[in-house]
Amino acid sequence: MKILVTGGAGFIGSAVCRHLVGDLAMAVVNVDKLTYAANLDSLKPIAGHPLYSFYKQDICDREAILGILQSEKPDAIMHLAAESHVDRSIDGPAIFIETNVMGTYAMLEAARTYWIELEGTARNSFRFHHVSTDEVFGDLPFDDSLFLETTPYAPSSPYSASKASSDHLVRAWNHTFGLPVVLSNCSNNYGPYQFPEKLIPLVTLNALEGRPLPVYGKGDNVRDWLHVEDHAKALVTIATRGRIGESYNVGGRCERTNLAVVEAICDHLDKQVPREDGTQRRSLITFVTDRPGHDRRYAIDCSKIEAELGWTPSRTFEEGLADTISWYLANDEWWRPIRAKNYSGQRLGTGSKKP
Ligand code: NAD
Ligand code: TYD
Numbered sequence: 268m269k270i271l272v273t274g275g276a277g278f279i280g281s282a283v284c285r286h287l288v289g290d291l292a293m294a295v296v297n298v299d300k301l302t303y304a305a306n307l308d309s310l311k312p313i314a315g316h317p318l319y320s321f322y323k324q325d326i327c328d329r330e331a332i333l334g335i336l337q338s339e340k341p342d343a344i345m346h347l348a349a350e351s352h353v354d355r356s357i358d359g360p361a362i363f364i365e366t367n368v369m370g371t372y373a374m375l376e377a378a379r380t381y382w383i384e385l386e387g388t389a390r391n392s393f394r395f396h397h398v399s400t401d402e403v404f405g406d407l408p409f410d411d412s413l414f415l416e417t418t419p420y421a422p423s424s425p426y427s428a429s430k431a432s433s434d435h436l437v438r439a440w441n442h443t444f445g446l447p448v449v450l451s452n453c454s455n456n457y458g459p460y461q462f463p464e465k466l467i468p469l470v471t472l473n474a475l476e477g478r479p480l481p482v483y484g485k486g487d488n489v490r491d492w493l494h495v496e497d498h499a500k501a502l503v504t505i506a507t508r509g510r511i512g513e514s515y516n517v518g519g520r521c522e523r524t525n526l527a528v529v530e531a532i533c534d535h536l537d538k539q540v541p542r543e544d545g546t547q548r549r550s551l552i553t554f555v556t557d558r559p560g561h562d563r564r565y566a567i568d569c570s571k572i573e574a575e576l577g578w579t580p581s582r583t584f585e586e587g588l589a590d591t592i593s594w595y596l597a598n599d600e601w602w603r604p605i606r607a608k609n610y611s612g613q614r615l616g617t618g619s620k621k622p
Contacts, residue, residue, distance in 0.1 A: 269294035270506065271341035273326050273374065274348030276305035278461045279398070282499040283345060288313040291503065296339045298332070299348065300325045308601055309460040326370040332377040337384075343394040345506050346374050349430070352464055353402075356426035357559060367429035368436070371397070375440045382446060395448045396506040397437040401491070401518065402427035403452060406562040409489070413568035414452070416514050423560045434514075441512050450514035451505050454567045458495035458587065459594040463602055466490075466525065467588070470532050471595050472602060474548045475540070480533070484557035486526030489564040493519035494587040497580045504578045515576070518567025521584040526552075531585075535592045 270287060274280040275297030287293040289312060299305055301323055313319045320339075324331055326348045336344075349367045350356065356363045378395045385393055404414045405421030420435075422428040440446040457467040470480050501517045509515060523531075533548035542548065572578050582590075595602060 268343070268507070269296065269339065269341045271296045271298060271336065271339060271344045273298045273344070273346045275299050275321075276301055276307055276310060277347065277351070278304070278309075278458075278465075279456055279495055279498060279502075280347040281306075281309035281460055282458070282495045283347065283502055284310060284319065285312055286496070286499040286503060288316050288318050292318065294318045295320070296335065296341055297321045298324050298326065298335060302350075304351065304462050306460065306462075306601070306605070327365065327373050329373040329377045332374060333380055336377060336381040340389075342389070342392060343396065343506050344374070344378055345396045345398065345502060346371065347398045349433075350426070352462075353424045353426045354464070354558065356424055356429070360425035360429075363425050363429040367426075368432045371433035371436055375436060375446065379440065379444055379446050393447055394506055394509075394511070395437070395440075395446055396502070396509070397434065397448060397450045398502060399434050399450055399452045399514075400427065400430050401452050401454045401516065401565050401567055402562070403431040403434060404565075407564040407566055409564055413566050414516055414518075415568050416452075416516050416571055423562050438512075447511045449505055449509035449511060451502060451509075451572075452514060452516050452567075453498055453501070454491035454493050454518040454565055456495045456498050457492055458591050459598070460601065461495070463606060466528065467532065467591065468595060468602070470529050471536070471592055472606060474533055474536050474551060475596075477542070477551065479553040480529055480548075480551045481553055481555045482525055482529055483555060483561060486529065486552075486554065487524050487563075488561060489522050489524055489566065490528075491518045491566045492521045492523060492528070492584050492587075493517065493580060494582050494591075497582065500581075501572060501578045504576050505572070508576055510575075515572040516567045516569050517572060517578075518569045519580045519584065520567075520569070521580075522564075522566050523584060528588075531588060532592065535589060539592065539596065 275284045276299040422431040441448040
């Protein structure tokens with residue numbers, strides 16, 4: 268099988284490419300514009316592999332995408348390319364509408380033209396897999412409620428609203444044009460190669476460098492954490508075996524408050540690399556102004572993908588977090604250039620900029 272992956276130089280997309288080529292020996296065509304969030308170093312393990320190829324391309328350019336589809340002839344598309352950081356969507360929503368909404372529209376139209384021209388088995392087995400987020404479902408109260416595939420959409424941020432819009436477009440292209448789509452909505456990912464603006468790598472690297480650890484509000488917001496390699500396996504399972512027109516919720520069954528996550532990172536680092544003055548890194552925790560519109564809680568019911576497709580998360584959060592921290596400690600050549608270039612150590616995104 269040959270799969271065209273969009274956003275394959277990003278955090279989750281690179282894990283998908285490494286899994287497809289490295290573990291499953293499947294061919295991958297990676298299409299990525301290489302925004303600030305991309306890093307070709309994340310693809311080093313497979314970069315020279317004969318099954319792997321790369322196109323630097325904006326997904327908003329429908330004709331260029333169609334050209335790649337027609338020349339590469341993939342069996343499926345896994346569409347991950349997106350602007351993905353909530354804080355950035357508050358500071359500057361426009362690129363989120365451009366990439367996540369218009370880019371998905373361009374991908375759907377290119378895929379539709381390509382698919383219509385396919386024949387026989389290639390046409391019957393073609394899939395467009397749209398990779399989305401649990402944030403489209405909005406804010407859960409602090410009770411035992413969970414997001415189901417049938418939970419109504421109620422996005423809160425420009426990011427989640429743009430992803431919700433793209434999900435609606437994907438469903439419409441299935442209902443109206445018959446495009447064979449499948450969707451997935453996943454909870455917060457963590458793991459190696461995550462851009463250090465997201466909570467876990469940001470806090471890990473700030474803690475290592477003795478910088479303040481910004482916790483929004485009281486730190487009592489809850490997220491459901493899934494290791495990126497578990498997500499990559501779920502995504503390939505969905506792309507290859509998911510039912511047309513269906514969506515699958517993917518999550519880790521690992522709900523934690525942000526403060527608990529930050530404290531766990533501090534405690535891990537104190538054990539692995541104690542500070543010279545012997546002080547605890549929890550002392551670096553700094554409560555800062557809350558993110559505007561900050562959803563209180565996300566939590567996924569992933570029983571559909573477990574029952575139907577046999578996927579289940581393989582690691583506990585504690586195992587995955589320990590591995591992730593060890594990875595950042597061992598791979599400073601990956602993150603040092605990013606920190607030096609993009610990040611001053613201050614909190615990103617407060618929604619304070621004028622549009
Ligand atoms: P990321 O920001 O790390 O990577 C996004 C990638 O898309 C980058 O390589 C970037 O260069 C590329 N890209 C952006 N705009 C593009 C364009 N116009 N054309 C081509 N490429 C473009 O994101 P991620 O965390 O890997 O997320 C990947 C997908 O998974 C997104 O669709 C996101 O909404 C979804 N998702 C993420 C999470 C999470 O916790 N990170 C959870 C659930 C779902
Ligand atoms: P983030 O990693 O940005 O993912 P998302 O907003 O998609 O859930 O944030 C995870 C949680 O951590 C979210 O509730 C916001 C919070 N957070 C902080 O408290 N401090 C930070 O510096 C960041 C980046 C996030």
